[in-house]
Amino acid sequence: MAEEDDAFLMLSDLDSEDSIPMFFDKNRHICYLEMMLELLPSPYQSQEINRLTLAYFAICGLDILRSLDRVDKEGVINWVLSLQAHPRDEAELSNGQFYGFHGSRSSQFQPNDDGDTIPNASHLASTYCALSILKTLGYDFSLLNSTSIIKSMKNLQQRDGSFMPIHSGAETDLRFVYCAAAISSMLENWSGIDKEKAKEYIINCQSYDGGFGLTPGSESHGGATFCAVASLRQMGLIEDDILSKNVSSCFINVPLLLDWSLQRQAATDGGFQGRLNKVTDTCYAFWVGGVLKILGAHKFIDYEGLRKFLFTCQSQYGGFGKTPDQLPDLYHAYYGFCAFSMLEEPGLSSICTELGIPNGVYPGF
């Protein structure tokens, strides 16, 4: 450790005055993820319910860094599978509950001795993360009971086309339309979504300024805009590289969306902001950058400016923080890696932008 620290200091002294390395510090990032995989510090306990999501950041992150060999694949796969909710019989699939994956043990309860079913709390986002991990680790999906996931997912779509993430007691918005689309896409089965309704909901979320809000009428937001565009792309409702085609007949306003997205790169520091007149933040390099990528407009991004900004958010502990003055966290670290992969940083595996996961292709190999 001590040696590594010294080497790090030397490098950073050479590269900049304020000891932030101005290169993608891959080894340090690997160390960071390995550390997190082993034990998350206690501040993460308030996100305990999303443990599958935290695992997704660590494992898919290691794959982007081409270091999956450090993961006990068998063990992780079994752990993920152990979080799946299973209906006792076919009839239960139509009881209104969702049979996907639990986010963590604390929401997972086995039926008690009397055989009463305890309502399962499996969740669309956890299911998306579970499948992402399994796919990244090369798990054969034909071994998975995916019919119960898809069939019961139907129960979650609302009349307005949006999705609820869990069968009762939760908010509905674009995030879960995205999760449902990504799940269908990974399982290659679209029978769990009414695409027309989902499309209608997405259209209703496009704001007057061209971006998308999480719900109809809410303020445009980088994350919501990603969910909208990536869902449409996965559902096959917008074409790849749409800018090179005739966009005037499209059911969403593409020119305004393009203009809104590009204006999110701030002239002041080169980073992306998630909303108008807000500070720039690491994760929007992926959310908004990803939108531009899907639209075929990433060539308009000022790559150098964005790289420089991301370097200022790179942490001396490895990983990325939200802004230059913050400690790293798994979420911003992961989307920082995704952003660098999109910027075609050498030594990283490429990602499938719509799914937000590495696609197992290592360019140059």
Place this chain on the structure above:
Amino acid sequence: MDSGEEKRTRIPFKERPDWADVKPVPQDDGPCLVVPIAYTEDFSETMDYFRAIYLADERSPRALQLTAEAIQLNPGNYTVWQFRRVVLEELGVDLHEELKSFDRIAGENTKNYQIWHHRRWLAEKLGADAVTNELEFTKKIFSQDAKNYHAWSHRQWVLQALGGWEDELAYCHQLLEDDIYNNSAWNQRYFVVTRAPLLGGLEAMRESEVNYTVQAIRASPENESPWRYLRGLHKNDTQSLVEDSQVASVILDVLTSKNSHVHALSLLLDLLCHGFEPSEDLKSAVDVLTPQSCSPDLALTKRICSILEFADLMRVKYWNWRKSTIPVQSPTCQNTDRLADLCARMSDL
């Protein structure tokens, strides 16, 4: 501050006499530890007792108290929230009281989806009774964090589901007086103008809203929010945008001032592509800004792109691309281009 106090004085459940009959149920993590979390003792113990109560389906006052403690530590846990609602209903607790006691928790935890969902559940149960309280509550949040996304979506839900629109436009105005760059307030203004039942809709409001927006632009032309709002006022009706004399006049004012020209030029470009006929003043304002390297015969739209390539350096490739697509996207621009082309050739002869 409060929570620090609580932490120090917290008595573990195992030392509380009224919990002596409960056997905690530890979390069974299985053999493989993937991203295990270093739980604090308080956290583990509280969740262990929660599991016990939940599995026994104990709907009692002490169960209600336990869920409150569990929520403080683990606000994202759906199961805890859901169980709290079951207990609240079973015990017939006055929901106004529940709302009051939650002001405190939500006050500290304003970026958690489940807390807002719980508020919505309560407000739904209380109906019209809850309107004033919820509008005041979100106002209080905005006084500290004017762009809180959760609070805005809660407020929009309250307005749509329960009403209370009467003072909303005035409230938006007040927020914009405080900070004209607050895009959440601009968005809320649009929400009110387009959806408030008593205002008559976008078309009825357009003229007065354009007035308001143009003033805001004149005050700070570099502020992207009112420019986008201005376009929004003419949403799906490019003809009315092109014909709005106030729009043309604010563009001219900004282009002839020393302020940032980016947003004005960008809007002018779109207007021209939709058949807008620029005045001589506007043309000469663009002439003044045109870089010397530009051929004077170049079409107005293309010259605007050239100016933007310099003025909006971060997006130089975008403006360059826009320049290259102009003839394809707009028949009007194409004509202008052809005309410019023709003029150039004629002068060559």
